Amino acid sequence: MSRIKETLNSIRACDPSFYKAAQKRLDNLTKPQASLGKLEEFAARVVAITEKMEPTLEKKAIFTFAGDHGVAEEGVSAFPKEVTPQMVFNFLGGGAGINVLARHVGADVMVIDIGVDFDFEGVEGLAHKKVVMGTRNIRKGPAMTRAEAIRCIEVGIELADEYAGRGYQIFGTGDMGIANTTPSSAIAAVFTKRPVEEVTGRGTGISDHAFRDKVWVIEDALKVNKPDPKDPLDVLSKVGGTEIAGIAGLILGASAKRIPVVIDGFISTAGALIAHELEPMTKDYTFAAHTSVERGHWIMLERMDLTPILNLNLRLGEGTGAALGISMIEAGVKIYNEMATFGEAGVSERQDSEVPAESKGA
């Protein structure tokens, strides 16, 4: 717990003077002011986060946390539980979606066993950080003890510290865990105080019957556990998951180390919400990679005042959206670093300030 407290205490809000200094440079590049839209915002945010006037994002890491969920026994998932360890092996073999997209954007993938119900002893290439052999069924009682939840968060913080020390400059979050939309919806319901059915996903082709069952499972979990929204660790331990906790810890650690962290979809956003409820200033360090059709996702992003970068109808998880989001942020930072100024390129500036910038030849 002292590790978490220490981390929370070292998170500060970003200094607005860095945004201004970054925008000053951006406004002097050979383009109409603000014409690269969000790319410019990304660059200014990275300057403010890192407090470096010439930041780069060459070393990129995506952390894919894997954990199992006792609630899978309620039949809330379309896939059998053994898929969690099978997909861990797929990640290690390089054949999963996250491997492909991380390669595409030049990021390294770190696969973390934080709570898979499978013995990975001796398996190479995996970060062995197992806290539990899967959580317990939240319909019947708490997912974890408070101590287990704290340990999971500490794993995330430790990874952030380790990879910051190794020179990584941006992090992405990812998840793998059969049934993990169920605890994510539970977390969303607790903090946003919305009815469960409003924060629970129907996905593609879900039957009314299956949706109703999933909502009931989550409603039961909230009744049985009575998680306290004023105590994020209580919520996390009672209705959360190990990978969600690891993601929350990674975000806390990244925020403390002033490293931008890009969250993936619904499950990562639940982790970000835990981090946000522990320390709202984490928002300054967090980028939301993408949005999905999940209403619960939007509601959580709104609570944190985060605007998603992409909208590609992704719903795979693993960190796949985060990989693509990282590439957009890096594009912004490269614009900031590599474009010529009007003076350097010998390009004339605006002839007046009344005519719209958009009418410049493009």
Next chain:
Amino acid sequence: MSRIKETLNSIRACDPSFYKAAQKRLDNLTKPQASLGKLEEFAARVVAITEKMEPTLEKKAIFTFAGDHGVAEEGVSAFPKEVTPQMVFNFLGGGAGINVLARHVGADVMVIDIGVDFDFEGVEGLAHKKVVMGTRNIRKGPAMTRAEAIRCIEVGIELADEYAGRGYQIFGTGDMGIANTTPSSAIAAVFTKRPVEEVTGRGTGISDHAFRDKVWVIEDALKVNKPDPKDPLDVLSKVGGTEIAGIAGLILGASAKRIPVVIDGFISTAGALIAHELEPMTKDYTFAAHTSVERGHWIMLERMDLTPILNLNLRLGEGTGAALGISMIEAGVKIYNEMATFGEAGVSERQDSEVPAESKGA
């Protein structure tokens, strides 16, 4: 003209059986079906466009067409006209936005002088394809002769043929030309039959006064020239521009050669609309990279039934949005090519077909 006719005659609609074959492979990869959303659609479209079951997009080219506009003398742009050649030199020097983003996504940039009012004789690294020394002022008469417009389209077709022959697998379009949103809005108004003010951009901070003036200029241009919407070459020559014509030609050539072509923002979309009015099947080969706040942009995309990939508030042009769009399409193609199947990875498939795919651990 025979070159254009020949090209139009060789454009065919994409064969739906290729989409189906591609989706079959996508559905067998280690992810819930359709969970990579638009990335999967991009891959299936590239398979259908190229008619190759294992397409790759390693060789990428962005064509930035530069031309001047006589209508600049009406004061419709915030920047002086000499910025067009100055930016051409900036492109050649590698310091412009398109250079940075093309490098980021691994694309080559081809800069084409198709109608700049500047003598580039002897300048290296530039494609010397000048048709006119800038267009004439459309408020007073036609921008070009019909023969000049045809020649500009042929330039685009020739470039598509040349780069297809050199092994390029995907094209992006870009533009540079002070005042070129004015002819683009004129083209949008003619084909969509919307009032000029509905397809004319206000951009950021445009005054009511400047906006009204720009609308008047375009309304005058339409009155003076009376472009015939049933004759796209008439519209292009009377109220278009050389770079818009070059982009239209590149899209026609790409469609004939079965090469996916990614259009950038407002000006490129006006070029795509010319190509579309000449041959609506070009739509099958065209991806819209991004959308902007320009209402006219949306209205043109709707006419072509194209859905933009990104929404990053870009309004620079040059091909910057196309570069980022290409990277998203390439991500989809890599997913298609590189992900493991359930069988290859030893991952169990869905246990039933009633439960939602989205509840799978991610």
